[in-house]
Amino acid sequence: xxxxxxxxxxxxxxxxxxxxxxxxxxxxxxxxxxxxxxxxxxxxxxxxxxxxxxxxxxxxxxxxxxxxxxxxxxxxxxxxxxxxxxxxxxxxxxxxxxxxxxxxxxxxxxxxxxxxxxxxxxxxxxxxxxxxxxxxxxxxxxxxxxxxxxxxxxxxxxxxxxxxxxxxxxxxxxxxxxxxxxxxxxxxxxxxxxxxxxxxxxxxxxxxxxxxxxxxxxxxxxxxxxxxxxxxxxxxxxxxxxxxxxxxxxxxxxxxxxxxxxxxxxxxxxxxxxxxxxxxxxxxxxxxxxxxxxxxxxxxxxxxxxxxxxxxxxxxxxxxxxxxxxxxxxxxxxxxxxxxxxxxxxxxxxxxxxxxxxxxxxxxxxxxxxxxxxxxxxxxxxxxxxxxxxxxxxxxxxxxxxxxxxxxxxxxxxxxxxxxxxxxxxxxxxxxxxx
Amino acid sequence: xxxxxxxxxxxxxxxxxxxxxxxxxxxxxxxxxxxxxxxxxxxxxxxxxxxxxxxxxxxxxxxxxxxxxxxxxxxxxxxxxxxxxxxxxxxxxxxxxxxxxxxxxxxxxxxxxxxxxxxxxxxxxxxxxxxxxxxxxxxxxxxxxxxxxxxxxxxxxxxxxxxxxxxxxxxxxxxxxxxxxxxxxxxxxxxxxxxxxxxxxxxxxxxxxxxxxxxxxxxxxxxxxxxxxxxxxxxxxxxxxxxxxxxxxxxxxxxxxxxxxxxxxxxxxxxxxxxxxxxxxxxxxxxxxxxxxxxxxxxxxxxxxxxxxxxxxxxxxxxxxxxxxxxxxxxxxxxxxxxxxxxxxxxxxxxxxxxxxxxxxxxxxxxxxxxxxxxxxxxxxxxxxxxxxxxxxxxxxxxxxxxxxxx
Numbered sequence: 144x145x146x147x148x149x150x151x152x153x154x155x156x157x158x159x160x161x162x163x164x165x166x167x168x169x170x171x172x173x174x175x176x177x178x179x180x181x182x183x184x185x186x187x188x189x190x191x192x193x194x195x196x197x198x199x200x201x202x203x204x205x206x207x208x209x210x211x212x213x214x215x216x217x218x219x220x221x222x223x224x225x226x227x228x229x230x231x232x233x234x235x236x237x238x239x240x241x242x243x244x245x246x247x248x249x250x251x252x253x254x255x256x257x258x259x260x261x262x263x264x265x266x267x268x269x270x271x272x273x274x275x276x277x278x279x280x281x282x283x284x285x286x287x288x289x290x291x292x293x294x295x296x297x298x299x300x301x302x303x304x305x306x307x308x309x310x311x312x313x314x315x316x317x318x319x320x321x322x323x324x325x326x327x328x329x330x331x332x333x334x335x336x337x338x339x340x341x342x343x344x345x346x347x348x349x350x351x352x353x354x355x356x357x358x359x360x361x362x363x364x365x366x367x368x369x370x371x372x373x374x375x376x377x378x379x380x381x382x383x384x385x386x387x388x389x390x391x392x393x394x395x396x397x398x399x400x401x402x403x404x405x406x407x408x409x410x411x412x413x414x415x416x417x418x419x420x421x422x423x424x425x426x427x428x429x430x431x432x433x434x435x436x437x438x439x440x441x442x443x444x445x446x447x448x449x450x451x452x453x454x455x456x457x458x459x460x461x462x463x464x465x466x467x468x469x470x471x472x473x474x475x476x477x478x479x480x481x482x483x484x485x486x487x488x489x490x491x492x493x494x495x496x497x498x499x500x501x502x503x504x505x506x507x508x509x510x511x512x513x514x515x516x517x518x519x520x521x522x523x524x525x526x527x528x529x530x531x532x533x534x535x536x537x538x539x540x541x542x543x544x545x546x547x548x549x550x551x552x553x554x555x556x557x558x559x560x561x562x563x564x565x566x567x568x569x570x571x572x573x574x575x576x577x578x
Numbered sequence: 579x580x581x582x583x584x585x586x587x588x589x590x591x592x593x594x595x596x597x598x599x600x601x602x603x604x605x606x607x608x609x610x611x612x613x614x615x616x617x618x619x620x621x622x623x624x625x626x627x628x629x630x631x632x633x634x635x636x637x638x639x640x641x642x643x644x645x646x647x648x649x650x651x652x653x654x655x656x657x658x659x660x661x662x663x664x665x666x667x668x669x670x671x672x673x674x675x676x677x678x679x680x681x682x683x684x685x686x687x688x689x690x691x692x693x694x695x696x697x698x699x700x701x702x703x704x705x706x707x708x709x710x711x712x713x714x715x716x717x718x719x720x721x722x723x724x725x726x727x728x729x730x731x732x733x734x735x736x737x738x739x740x741x742x743x744x745x746x747x748x749x750x751x752x753x754x755x756x757x758x759x760x761x762x763x764x765x766x767x768x769x770x771x772x773x774x775x776x777x778x779x780x781x782x783x784x785x786x787x788x789x790x791x792x793x794x795x796x797x798x799x800x801x802x803x804x805x806x807x808x809x810x811x812x813x814x815x816x817x818x819x820x821x822x823x824x825x826x827x828x829x830x831x832x833x834x835x836x837x838x839x840x841x842x843x844x845x846x847x848x849x850x851x852x853x854x855x856x857x858x859x860x861x862x863x864x865x866x867x868x869x870x871x872x873x874x875x876x877x878x879x880x881x882x883x884x885x886x887x888x889x890x891x892x893x894x895x896x897x898x899x900x901x902x903x904x905x906x907x908x909x910x911x912x913x914x915x916x917x918x919x920x921x922x923x924x925x926x927x928x929x930x931x932x933x934x935x936x937x938x939x940x941x942x943x944x945x946x947x948x949x950x951x952x953x954x955x956x957x958x959x960x961x962x963x964x965x966x967x968x969x970x971x972x973x974x975x976x977x978x979x980x981x982x983x984x985x
Binding site: 513 | 892
C-alpha cells in the first residue's frame with residue numbers, strides 16, 4: 144500500500160519542483176488535479192498497479208462551460224494566464240521540439256520520453272474536467288489555439304502527436320455520456336502520456352468530412368463498422384480511437400479500443416508530418432457494443448467537431464508559418480550576393496513582407512474563429528474561412544520560404560524543406576486536432 | 579482578453595453610416611459618376627450632419643474627435659485599460675459610407691484627408707482654428723508621387739508669414755474644400771527633414787485651382803491641380819515644429835499616414851464588400867449559394883471563388899481593425915497600418931474585378947454598379963501609398979533596414 148499512496152506524492156514532488164509549471168501558472172490547477180488524482184488512484188489501486196485505465200463513476204456528464212465572458216470590446220491582448228501558457232509552450236517548442244524535429248521526421252517517431260514531457264505541460268490534464276480528476280475549469284478554444292500555434296512553431300508533427308489525445312479528450316468532454324467520460328477520461332489526467340486519437344479522414348480524392356465512406360450499421364443491438372481511416376496520428380500506439388463513421392447519413396463517433404477484432408492498423412508514410420506516426424486504420428466488420436457510440440442517443444455535433452479541428456489546423460499553420468518568417472528574415476539578412484545582403488533587393492524583401500502580411504491575416508482569422516467558439520457564439524462561417532485561407536496561404540508561404548533560401552532551402556541542413564513538406568497537409572487534413 | 583468582434587457601442591454609428599450609404603449615396607452614385615466635376619449638392623447639408631455626429635461623440639468622419647467617454651475595460655490587474663475609440667469608429671463609419679459610394683464619401687464636406695492630418699499633428703490652438711474647415715491634402719507633385727521626400731514646393735519665412743511656391747496635383751476635393759494642407763520644403767537640399775505641412779485657408783489669392791482631372795473612377799470626387807504662386811499664409815499655419823531636425827521632422831509628417839492608411843484600407847473593404855454582396859445576391863438567383871461546410875474542392879468553381887474572396891476580405895478587415903485598435907490604444911502601428919493598406923488595397927481591387935468577371939455581361943454593363951466599383955477600387959491601391967510603397971515600409975521595418983539599404 145505504501146507504493147500506492149506514494150505514487151501521487153511522487154508526482155506532486157516532481158511537478159511542484161517544475162519551474163516550467165510554476166512559470167506557467169499551472170501549479171494551482173495541478174494541486175486540484177493531484178487532490179482529485181490521489182482519490183482516483185487510491186480508489187482504483189489494483190488497476191493502477193497493472194497500468195490499467197483508471198475509471199470513475201459519473202452520475203452525469205461533466206461538460207465544461209466556455210471560458211469566454213468577453214468585455215465586448217475588440218481586444219488582441221492575451222490574458223495573463225494565456226501569456227504564461229504562451230511563454231511555456233514557446234520555450235518548450237524552442238528548446239525541445241525544434242531540436243528533435245529533423246531526426247523525428249527521419250525516424251518517423253517522436254524521441255523517447257518527448258510525449259511524456261509534453262504531457263507534463265498539462266496539455267490533456269487541463270482538458271479533463273475537475274470532476275474527472277483533471278484540472279480543467281473551462282473550455283477555452285482560444286487558449287487551445289495558442290497552444291497549437293506555439294507547439295507547431297517548434298515542430299508541427301510533434302505538436303500533432305502531443306495534441307492528438309487532447310482532441311479525443313475534447314470530443315469526450317463535449318459529447319460523451321457520463322459512463323463514457325468516467326471510463327475514458329481519468330487516465331488522461333494521469334502521470335503518463337496516454338495515446339489516443341480522433342480518426343476522421345479517409346484516403347480518396349475530394350474527401351468530404353460530411354460524406355463518409357466508413358459506415359456504421361446497427362445490427363442486433365451492436366454497431367458494425369466498415370471502412371478505412373487515413374492519416375490517423377499515433378495510429379498504432381493509440382489505446383483508443385474515436386472513429387467518425389456514417390450512421391444513417393450523419394457522421395457519428397465510435398469508441399474503438401486497441402485490439403478490437405476486425406481492426407487493422409498499418410503505418411502510412413507521407414511527405415510530411417511523419418513524426419506523428421500516421422497510420423491507416425482499416426475496419427472490417429468491427430462489432431462494437433451500443434455503449435461505444437459517443438454521446439449515446441444524442442450522438443455528436445459533427446459539424447462542430449469538424450469546425451473545431453479546422454481552427455486547430457489553422458493554428459498549426461500559423462505556428463509553422465511564423466517559424467518560416469523568422470527563419471527567412473535571419474537567413475536573407477545574413478546571405479550576401481552581388482556584394483550586399485539579399486534583403487536589400489525588393490524581390491526578396493517584398494516576398495518576406497507578403498509572408499508577414501498573410502501570416503498576420505491568417506492568425507487574426509484563427510483568433511476570431513477561436514474566440515467566437517470560446518464565447519459560445521456560432522463559428523461555422525469563421526472556421527470555413529480559416530480552412531480556405533490556410534489551405535491557400537500556408538503552402539504559399541512555405542514554398543516562398545524554400546525559394547528565399549534557394550538551393551539551401553532544398554537541403555536538410557535547414558528546416559525550411561521540412562516545413563514545406565508539413566504544410567502541404569494544410570487544406571487536406573480534417574479532424575485529428577481540436578481547440 | 580481576445581475578442582475580434584466589433585463592440586456593440588459602435589453599432590449605432592455603423593448602422594447610421596450604413597443607412598447613409600444605402601439611402602443617400604447609392605441612389606445618386608451613377609448620376610455623379612456620369613456627371614463628373616458636378617458638385618453633389620445632395621451632400622451640402624450633409625457636412626453639418628457629420629459634424630454634429632462627430633461632436634456628439636458618435637464619430638463617422640475622417641476628422642473624428644478623440645472619444646473621451648469611458649469605454650475602457652479593466653482586467654482587474656491594474657493593467658492599462660483597453661479602448662475602442664475614435665480611430666476604430668472613424669474607420670468603420672467610413673467603411674459603410676464607401677459601401678454606399680467611395681467617390682461620394684470622399685466628397686462629404688468637412689471630411690477631407692487634410693482634416694486627418696490636422697487631427698494627427700496640430701496643436702490645440704490650431705485644432706481650434708482649423709477644426710471645422712473642410713481640409714484637402716496636397717502632397718503629390720508632377721515630379722514626386724510616391725517619393726514624397728522629393729517635393730519641390732518651397733516655403734520661405736518672410737516676417738510673420740510663410741510664402742509658398744509650387745504646383746500640387748491629385749488633390750482630392752481640392753476645389754470644393756475650405757482649406758488645403760500643403761507639404762512644402764524649407765530647404766530642398768536638406769531632403770526629407772525639411773519637409774513641413776502648412777494650412778492654406780481659402781480664399782487666398784496666391785492659391786488657384788488650375789484644372790480638375792478626368793478619371794477612370796471615383797468621378798464624384800474632384801481631383802484638382804493647385805498652383806501656389808507667392809501664396810502667403812500666417813506663420814502659425816505651420817503644423818508641428820518649424821525646427822529642421824533630421825531625425826524627427828519627416829517622421830512627423832509621415833505620422834499622418836498611420837491614421838489615414840487604415841482608413842483608406844477600410845474604404846477599399848467597403849467597396850469590395852458592396853461588390854461581393856451584390857454579386858452573391860445576383861448569383862443566388864441562378865441557384866448559387868455559398869455553403870460553409872464540406873470540402874472546398876467539391877464546390878462549384880464560382881462557389882469556391884466566392885468563398886476565397888470572402889476569406890480574403892475578412893483577413894483585410896481584421897488587419898484593418900487591428901491597426902485602428904492599436905492606434906486607439908496608443909501602440910505604434912506603422913507596420914500594421916501598411917499591412918492593412920497593402921492587403922485591403924489589393925484584395926479590394928481583385929474582388930471587384932472578379933465580381934465583374936463572375937457576372938459576365940451583367941457585371942460589365944452600366945445597369946449594375948459592379949463595373950463602377952471595379953473602376954473605383956483601383957485608386958484605393960494607389961493613393962495614401964501604393965501597394966509597392968506599403969511593401970517597402972513593411973519590409974524595412976520587419977528587416978530593420980534603412981531607406982538607403984532597401985530602396
